[in-house]
Amino acid sequence: MNEFDFIRRYLQRQQPDDNLILGIGDDAAVIRPALGFDLCFSSDMLLKNRHFFADVSPEDLAWKVLAVNISDMAAMGAKPRWALLSAGLPELSEDWLNRFCGSLFALADRFGVTLIGGDTTKGDLVFNVTIIGELPQGKALRRDAAQAGDDIWVSGRIGLAAAALNCRLQNCTLPTALYQQCEAELLRPEPRVALGQAVLPFAHAAQDISDGLAQDIGHILKASDVGAELWADELPSLPELKTVLTEEQWLAYTLAGGDDYELVFTAPVGAREAVAAAAECSGTAVTRIGTINDTGRLQIIGSDGKEIKLTALGFDHFG
Amino acid sequence: MNEFDFIRRYLQRQQPDDNLILGIGDDAAVIRPALGFDLCFSSDMLLKNRHFFADVSPEDLAWKVLAVNISDMAAMGAKPRWALLSAGLPELSEDWLNRFCGSLFALADRFGVTLIGGDTTKGDLVFNVTIIGELPQGKALRRDAAQAGDDIWVSGRIGLAAAALNCRLQNCTLPTALYQQCEAELLRPEPRVALGQAVLPFAHAAQDISDGLAQDIGHILKASDVGAELWADELPSLPELKTVLTEEQWLAYTLAGGDDYELVFTAPVGAREAVAAAAECSGTAVTRIGTINDTGRLQIIGSDGKEIKLTALGFDHFG
CATH class of the missing domain: 3.90.650.10 (PurM-like C-terminal domain)
Known part of the structure; x- marks a missing residue:
């Protein structure tokens, strides 16, 4: 399974979203911002043995990778909307990937977050999520x-x-x-x-x-x-x-x-x-x-x- | 020098930007999108010994980390505007950081890109940039x-x-x-x-x-x-x-x-x-x-x- 198979099988999903013009699968995703809203942006990187133990379950790992980013949106008073996930992954079993992605999308769905892009590369376990949220103009909790x-x-x-x-x-x-x-x-x-x-x-x-x-x-x-x-x-x-x-x-x-x-x-x-x-x-x-x-x-x-x-x-x- | 010193000294810069409501230094950056434009989003992760050699100069490394992301905006026909940089960094000399940041901001300035956020953590060299660009509505090169x-x-x-x-x-x-x-x-x-x-x-x-x-x-x-x-x-x-x-x-x-x-x-x-x-x-x-x-x-x-x-x-x- 190469990177493109991985993206197609695990990450590319169709979801109704009036503001999402183009999702995963191009050089970049395209969002049409809603009138009257500001957009918030935050990134968190998680490294093995620094932010999580090597023996963490894929379900818990996926949860934490996304949850800490959603939390930044909460801290602004924003509604999380979209995320980009970059992952360095060693050779992983399909079972591991299924469990990781299942947990990731369960959390994403609960908070209405759509994955719109990212990057996968072979490497030791490292993750970066950039999350994008919406806020009524000028209302951010600073x-x-x-x-x-x-x-x-x-x-x-x-x-x-x-x-x-x-x-x-x-x-x-x-x-x-x-x-x-x-x-x-x-x-x-x-x-x-x-x-x-x-x-x-x-x-x-x-x-x-x-x-x-x-x-x-x-x-x-x-x-x-x-x-x-x-x-x-x-x-x-x-x-x-x-x-x-x-x-x-x-x-x-x-x-x-x-x-x-x-x-x-x-x-x-x-x-x-x-x-x-x-x-x-x-x-x-x-x-x-x-x-x-x-x-x-x-x-x-x-x-x-x-x-x-x-x-x-x-x-x-x-x- | 801790993470906050690093951010203050190297990354936090004031630049005039009508659309940037809140830059580096809060839980998230806030952008007010311009009317009539779509926004493009792309992320690339670069790992040592996979995307660059361990002996790369800090100037060349910074260039590549940002340039490959700007290139994704070029491929959409978009104007790159903002970037979030996450970096896993080992203990690095101030000389190394000065050279890395000097090169990064020289390239960012040339393309009108403002750094609005990111994450730094101690670890082996790994970088992730999320870049955000602007496009006239519906005009993306898909x-x-x-x-x-x-x-x-x-x-x-x-x-x-x-x-x-x-x-x-x-x-x-x-x-x-x-x-x-x-x-x-x-x-x-x-x-x-x-x-x-x-x-x-x-x-x-x-x-x-x-x-x-x-x-x-x-x-x-x-x-x-x-x-x-x-x-x-x-x-x-x-x-x-x-x-x-x-x-x-x-x-x-x-x-x-x-x-x-x-x-x-x-x-x-x-x-x-x-x-x-x-x-x-x-x-x-x-x-x-x-x-x-x-x-x-x-x-x-x-x-x-x-x-x-x-x-x-x-x-x-x-x-």
């Missing part, structure tokens, strides 16, 4: 729009993916059932597209948590030229994790773990009911974890009311 | 638009890149000066953007030559449900190459070598003067190398008037 006084909200639960990763790396120990629960978050993060679109009308700044909550909020603070106070006790987690891990571990995984792909966003205090309604209608739990201020720095407050110094936890990048 | 009776045209000279590659792989021997001339084509292919746009009003089908002329014309024939006759004696090459290589080598490199990134396009016989004018105004030589017919197959005619069987040259993919 990082530079947080305002002093805003609440800070986060979706879902954070730190679970990092706990699973660190357990696998033997940096901590988790009971089997708890590990499996955390591993599910690591392998199959759930892009918060519905929430991103639901908060679009009133949220100020947003981003998804890929590098760890503290670092990712840091991007918002820097871009918006504001500061923030985060309440460690309010960070949404699994209660069992807090009992099994040391406090340092729990803080490290929750604040700096990354790979959560939850949304962190800021919204004015007056929008609390609207946030609750957006959470309800999108079926996504949200937690208020702090406030934006004008201090220009990120302070994390512990249960004793004192500031937790991230540098004491081994992080250099926050000040 | 592969499925060739018509029986069309002339077949090719830009520049073909087979040089394959000759250089095969010389390096010790499959053939070239005098030093000739090798260097061919190597320049391999390392720094010239995207034919001006030609693609110039032939847009009258050309039927087009594509760029990445996998070899015969295979790439085969895509047009299959998509358009037509056949073609190619005249081997008319294929544009370097006269010295024909004298140094065996006939089999010359035919193999010219017909199946790939990496040429020249344009092959079809146009009605009545457009010959228009083709000549487009070649003149874009400063790109073009050569008429055959005709489209309704035979449904690709025939390559040698200097003796007899058909050259590609299978006899070791190619399985053509019929």
Whole structure:
């Protein structure tokens, strides 16, 4: 099976799409943008032994490759529409490809994403997805729009993916059932597209948590030229994790773990009911974890009311 | 220097662009499409030891990574506008990064391409570019638009890149000066953007030559449900190459070598003067190398008037 057979058999599918003039199979795909909409673009590259373990199942791998990109669209409040997939693939069995593509298209279909192009080449496992989303003109949830006084909200639960990763790396120990629960978050993060679109009308700044909550909020603070106070006790987690891990571990995984792909966003205090309604209608739990201020720095407050110094936890990048 | 420093120092540049609402530095870039235009999308992934040698200079590497993508826009008749670059990079010196980025942006600037996003990660050298171009609505040069009776045209000279590659792989021997001339084509292919746009009003089908002329014309024939006759004696090459290589080598490199990134396009016989004018105004030589017919197959005619069987040259993919 050569590259062209592979594309024809696994990737080329006909789907109704008014804006797609020309899909896979030419030098480039052609999109006719809808009037009144901006387009968003993001790329993520995933490398073996860096973003996934070599023994990952093809289903989980396909999910993650696409989900982390869809998550970037969620963070803009955009509707994901199209994707280009580049893949370096060693000799793979048809079984492997069937399972990979089955999982990829199941996720793509769930979010209304059409594969419009890409590239396949022989090589070690490496993937790059470029995703394209649609937004009402001028409405993007940007990082530079947080305002002093805003609440800070986060979706879902954070730190679970990092706990699973660190357990696998033997940096901590988790009971089997708890590990499996955390591993599910690591392998199959759930892009918060519905929430991103639901908060679009009133949220100020947003981003998804890929590098760890503290670092990712840091991007918002820097871009918006504001500061923030985060309440460690309010960070949404699994209660069992807090009992099994040391406090340092729990803080490290929750604040700096990354790979959560939850949304962190800021919204004015007056929008609390609207946030609750957006959470309800999108079926996504949200937690208020702090406030934006004008201090220009990120302070994390512990249960004793004192500031937790991230540098004491081994992080250099926050000040 | 971490990923964010790298992005800030090397990749984030301010350029005037009416359609770019938000560039590098958020979860996604935001483009406001111009009225009356379609957008084209293409991705190419380049892996070390597959698409480039490990000892390639950073300047040549950056050129190729971007040029092969710009070439896809040329093949659609589109104007390249924006690009996303994902890169897996080992620990690299600032000197290496300066040279890579200097060459990348020099080429991007020459073609009016703005870098709007991407991803950097630590890993072995691997690159993926997604390029986005603009086209007047409905005007794309597609592969499925060739018509029986069309002339077949090719830009520049073909087979040089394959000759250089095969010389390096010790499959053939070239005098030093000739090798260097061919190597320049391999390392720094010239995207034919001006030609693609110039032939847009009258050309039927087009594509760029990445996998070899015969295979790439085969895509047009299959998509358009037509056949073609190619005249081997008319294929544009370097006269010295024909004298140094065996006939089999010359035919193999010219017909199946790939990496040429020249344009092959079809146009009605009545457009010959228009083709000549487009070649003149874009400063790109073009050569008429055959005709489209309704035979449904690709025939390559040698200097003796007899058909050259590609299978006899070791190619399985053509019929």
